Amino acid sequence: MASDLEDLGSAFxxxxxxxxxxxxxxxxxxLANFAPGMALSRFVTGxxxxxxxxxxxxxxxxxxxxxxxxxxxxxxxGPVTLQTIGATVAPIVGPARGLSAxxxxxxxxxxxxxxxxxxxxxxFALPDAPFPQYTTQYPAVGPPVEKTFKNVDKATGEITxxxxxxxxxxxxxxxxxxxxxxxxxxxxxxGYTPYFDPAKRDYVDPSKYPAANVDTLTIMPKSGTxxxxxxxxxxxxxxxTPATRDALKAAYDRGIDLGNAEHWYAMSxxxxxxxxxxxxxxxxxxxxxxxAVPMAITTSGADPQANFLMAQYLEHARKTGLPIPAEAHxxxxxxxxxxxxxxxxxxxxxxEGGGYSYLGQGQPKMHNFARSFLGDLGRAVMxxxxxxxxxxxxxxDKARDLGFGLLERPVHELAAAKGVxxxxxxxxxxxxxxxxxxxxxxxxxxxxxxxxxxxxxMPRDEIVRRGLxxxxxxxxxxxxxxxxxxxxx
Numbered sequence: 001m002a003s004d005l006e007d008l009g010s011a012f013x014x015x016x017x018x019x020x021x022x023x024x025x026x027x028x029x030x031l032a033n034f035a036p037g038m039a040l041s042r043f044v045t046g047x048x049x050x051x052x053x054x055x056x057x058x059x060x061x062x063x064x065x066x067x068x069x070x071x072x073x074x075x076x077x078g079p080v081t082l083q084t085i086g087a088t089v090a091p092i093v094g095p096a097r098g099l100s101a102x103x104x105x106x107x108x109x110x111x112x113x114x115x116x117x118x119x120x121x122x123x124f125a126l127p128d129a130p131f132p133q134y135t136t137q138y139p140a141v142g143p144p145v146e147k148t149f150k151n152v153d154k155a156t157g158e159i160t161x162x163x164x165x166x167x168x169x170x171x172x173x174x175x176x177x178x179x180x181x182x183x184x185x186x187x188x189x190x191g192y193t194p195y196f197d198p199a200k201r202d203y204v205d206p207s208k209y210p211a212a213n214v215d216t217l218t219i220m221p222k223s224g225t226x227x228x229x230x231x232x233x234x235x236x237x238x239x240x241t242p243a244t245r246d247a248l249k250a251a252y253d254r255g256i257d258l259g260n261a262e263h264w265y266a267m268s269x270x271x272x273x274x275x276x277x278x279x280x281x282x283x284x285x286x287x288x289x290x291x292a293v294p295m296a297i298t299t300s301g302a303d304p305q306a307n308f309l310m311a312q313y314l315e316h317a318r319k320t321g322l323p324i325p326a327e328a329h330x331x332x333x334x335x336x337x338x339x340x341x342x343x344x345x346x347x348x349x350x351x352e353g354g355g356y357s358y359l360g361q362g363q364p365k366m367h368n369f370a371r372s373f374l375g376d377l378g379r380a381v382m383x384x385x386x387x388x389x390x391x392x393x394x395x396x397d398k399a400r401d402l403g404f405g406l407l408e409r410p411v412h413e414l415a416a417a418k419g420v421x422x423x424x425x426x427x428x429x430x431x432x433x434x435x436x437x438x439x440x441x442x443x444x445x446x447x448x449x450x451x452x453x454x455x456x457x458m459p460r461d462e463i464v465r466r467g468l469x470x471x472x473x474x475x476x477x478x479x480x481x482x483x484x485x486x487x488x489x
Contacts, residue, residue: 004016039316056365117193122461125309128178129457138313138332139173165329176455180334183454184478187447194446195460201266201442204375208284210356212371216379217412219404235403238395245410247390251427251432252414253444261438264427268292270441270468277469288374289355290315290471296359296370297350299383302338304444305478309335312448312468312475314347321472324348364404368423373441377423380411386426389433448477 131139144165151160169177223232255261270291275283294311302310313335317324324347325331328340337343346366350358359367368379378388382404387396390407399407408422411429415422431438445468452463455476466472 115199117195117460121193122195123459124459125459126453129453129455131176131455132457134176134474134476135456135458136473138334139176140170141173141333142168142170142325142331144168144329158399160422165327167329167331167333167336169333177333180451180455180478182478183451186319187450187454192450194443195449195464196269196442196446197445198440198446200269201440202262202268203263203272203377204268204287204373205267206371206374206376208373209288209376212376212379213357213360213367214364216368217405217408218404219361219364220406221402231402235399235406238391239399239403239406240409244390245413248410248414248425248429251389253427253432254353254435255428255430255432255438258431258435258437260440261431262429264430264438264440265377265423266440267373267442268375270445273464274469277465286469288370290319292370292373293350293356293359294347295373296366297346297363298337298343299366299369300337300342300346301384302337302343304439305447306335306337308448309475309477310337310340310343310446312471314344316467316471316474332474334474348403365400372423377421380408380422380426381430382407382411382426385430385433386411389429444477448475451478452476467474 029184042324145168146163147166148161148163149166151162152158153160174434221232221235222228271284271287274287278286293312294315295307298310298314299307310331311330314324316322325344328336328344331340331344331464352358356370359370365381368381369383371379372381382400384396384400387400387407390410391399411422411425417426418425428438449460449463449468452458452467452475453460458473463473463475467475
């Protein structure tokens with residue numbers, strides 16, 4: 001029975017995995033260190049079915065509390081735990097032992113700090129992972145199928161229909177995607193201990209990297225001729241307004257209220273893995289050329305996770321000698337995005353153009369995106385989300401096309417008023433415009449590490465070393481819905 005009680009922690013494994021937001025209850029800390037894996041039904045064979053019912057109910061309630069943490073950030077497992085253990089476990093162990101004896105007999109060392117893995121956990125291989133065959137190669141896709149899709153012209157709103165090749169999954173890839181969805185659900189419901197502690201995230205030192213290629217504040221519509229002046233005045237009328245500034249400030253305030261939106265670009269933990277594996281000089285060169293720049297060039301129309309998966313895959317293909325896909329339907333099952341074909345073209349142009357040096361006057365958003373990952377928050381990433389939120393959908397593309405500096409200026413003004421960097425305004429306002437709680441980029445990378453581990457069984461530290469840094473193996477996470485290869489306008 002002692003061994004069964006020692007395994008009691010499985011019922012509250014969720015609480016352990018979310019100890020970074022724990023209630024602080026001492027008994028919960030003790031339970032969090034019990035060995036996982038016990039099936040509650042084992043108590044039934046011990047002749048205490050009534051106690052099992054109470055324990056199962058408590059476990060359900062504790063799990064529901066953990067789900068509340070994941071959704072809204074509130075978690076108080078203490079009352080549930082005290083009630084469940086006091087009413088259920090004490091009768092099992094007998095009146096003479098009770099809770100104090102249970103704690104004294106089975107207590108473990110104090111819980112580790114929030115979101116910290118041991119060396120053993122980092123190096124742990126998962127022997128029962130469902131897809132060890134995809135440790136070194138992505139699931140294959142089948143031949144494309146022709147589909148017709150609606151296309152909406154951004155400028156005019158005109159709707160047209162185009163036919164193009166669409167990605168088709170093999171039966172093996174479909175099974176992989178099904179299992180991946182199951183793991184995603186488990187992680188979202190139960191939580192997990194992240195490889196990199198998001199609470200300890202910090203910025204890369206920009207002085208260790210090349211200087212900026214362009215001052216994006218200078219990207220303005222030309223003025224001089226009557227025609228140029230007319231265009232310039234149009235941009236001023238739509239961008240340089242109190243309404244634009246008010247929209248930005250409201251989004252920033254909302255992002256602060258929603259929480260966890262600050263320091264989105266803080267990536268020193270990942271950069272440290274590069275320098276540890278490759279050395280200071282080569283590591284920083286690789287971090288710039290194989291992470292920051294590919295992330296920037298494949299960001300069009302992609303959420304952070306899809307953006308990361310495509311950038312990671314393309315670098316994996318380049319470094320392992322695989323052909324770089326020309327069409328989106330040729331990408332692996334787990335890689336895609338709304339503008340998959342456009343991002344593939346942009347990646348090829350970037351590689352042909354010399355990597356980081358390619359990002360400049362013609363790609364201001366991408367340039368500032370890469371700079372932000374390098375710790376340079378002195379410029380703002382004015383993407384579609386920011387532009388639509390500030391000036392409306394009708395004028396958003398125009399604003400970013402010729403008036404990027406005008407669009408970026410209010411971010412600098414608000415940053416100066418608040419005493420922060422422009423990038424620290426943009427990341428929070430982005431969450432505010434999206435009206436969702438923030439999630440820093442390092443957390444998306446944590447998701448990918450854990451999902452790759454659970455799918456393939458490879459140890460987490462090997463995934464970081466061989467996947468994230470060396471690009472030798474696949475990285476998996478929640479990907480985008482496959483889209484056809486058609487011209488995106």
